[in-house]
Amino acid sequence: MILYYFFRAVEFCLMLLPYALRKAFFTGLASLAYAVDRQHRAVIRRNLEIAFGENVGEAEEKTIARYCYRNLLLNFLQVLENQRMTPQRQAELVTFANRDIVNRAREAGRPVIFVSGHFGNWELGATAIASQIMPTVSIHKQLNNPYFDRYLLASRSRLQMHMAEKHGAVKHLTRALKKGEAVSLMIDQNIRPRESIFVDFFGTQVTQTSAPAFLARKYNAAVIPVFIHTENEQHYTVRFEEEVPVPHTENAEEDIRIATQRQSDVMERIIREEPKFWFWCHRRWKGGSKGIYEA
Structure with a gap:
């Protein structure tokens, strides 16, 4: 509780400052974290090796690693900003590309499943879709600290992004x-x-x-990948990708596997286009290959 109230006091002081100074504060923390956090720098290096082999030089590796920390702290700042964000201000920050992809699904009366990843300013992108396109239901993994958990929920849900507990997730998503x-x-x-x-x-x-593929197959929903992009960290573009086809054969298990692989392929393509914006400090390959992160 003490830590939470200290955080709120710091937040109050930060919000008295111009946005440029708030941003400078968090990017400064990001530079410090990069300098001292050897453990996650090693994870980033290993992930880049897995993804690109020897095709990433030392200079590019450092650029990607530095921006990974920067982007993480900017997303943390966005959580604070979302507490005060209005739809009008959001519309000034974010534009949408390929919106017709979503419109086609809605005009056909089909439910929509947006799939994305920890890429770019995902906190802004997720709430922008919910606020500017259509309300969404997403899964929330509860934080250990209940005070910070409520804070995060409030930041995300006040702009039409409704959060459901991870426990019983399929039930919540099915209802939606x-x-x-x-x-x-x-x-x-x-x-x-x-x-x-x-x-x-x-x-x-x-x-x-496999939840997106399973639900899309069962309810004829449109699986639409979406990612947020920026060139200057001042204006953002939320870009919808073409709907991911979900097979409907007699072999449901294989249909779901194919559709899930197709989603992974889209995610990989987006990362290859702009690798520095992805969340490289996560042990993404841990579950598929035992010992892949061992020294």
Whole structure:
């Protein structure tokens, strides 16, 4: 509790400052974290080796690693900013590309499942979709500290991004789709094998949630990948990718595997296009290959 109230006091002081100074504060913390956090720098290095082999030089590796810390802290700042964000201000910051992809699904009366990853300013992107396009339901993994957990929930949910507990996730998502609401899911994190299926990601096996494919097949939902991009960290573009086809054959298990692999392929393509924006400090390949992060 003491830590939480200290955080709120710091937040109060930061919010008295111009945005440029708030941003400078967090990017400064990011530089410090990069300098002292050898453990996650090693994870980033290993992930780049897995993904690109020897095709990433030392200079590019440092650029990607530095920006990974920077982007993480900017997302933390975005959580604070979202507490005060208005739809009007959000519309000034974010534009949408390929919006017709979403419109086609909605005009056909189909529910929508947005799939994305920890790429760019994902906190802004997720709430922008919910606020500016259509309300969404997403899964929330409860934090250990209940005070910070409530804070994070408030930051995300006040702009039409409704959060459901991870426990019983399929039930919550099913209810949302039946009501015609959109579902938003992150698909780029390692999860336990019993809760996932194996797919290929940069040529190596990983675990990935099959929930989007399972739900899309059952409820004829449109699986639409979406990612947020920026060139200057001042204006952002949320870009919708083409709908991921979900097969409907007599072999449901294979249909779900194929559709899940297709989502992984889109995620890989986006990362290859702009690698520095992805969350490289996560042990993404841990579930698919034992010992892959051992020294």
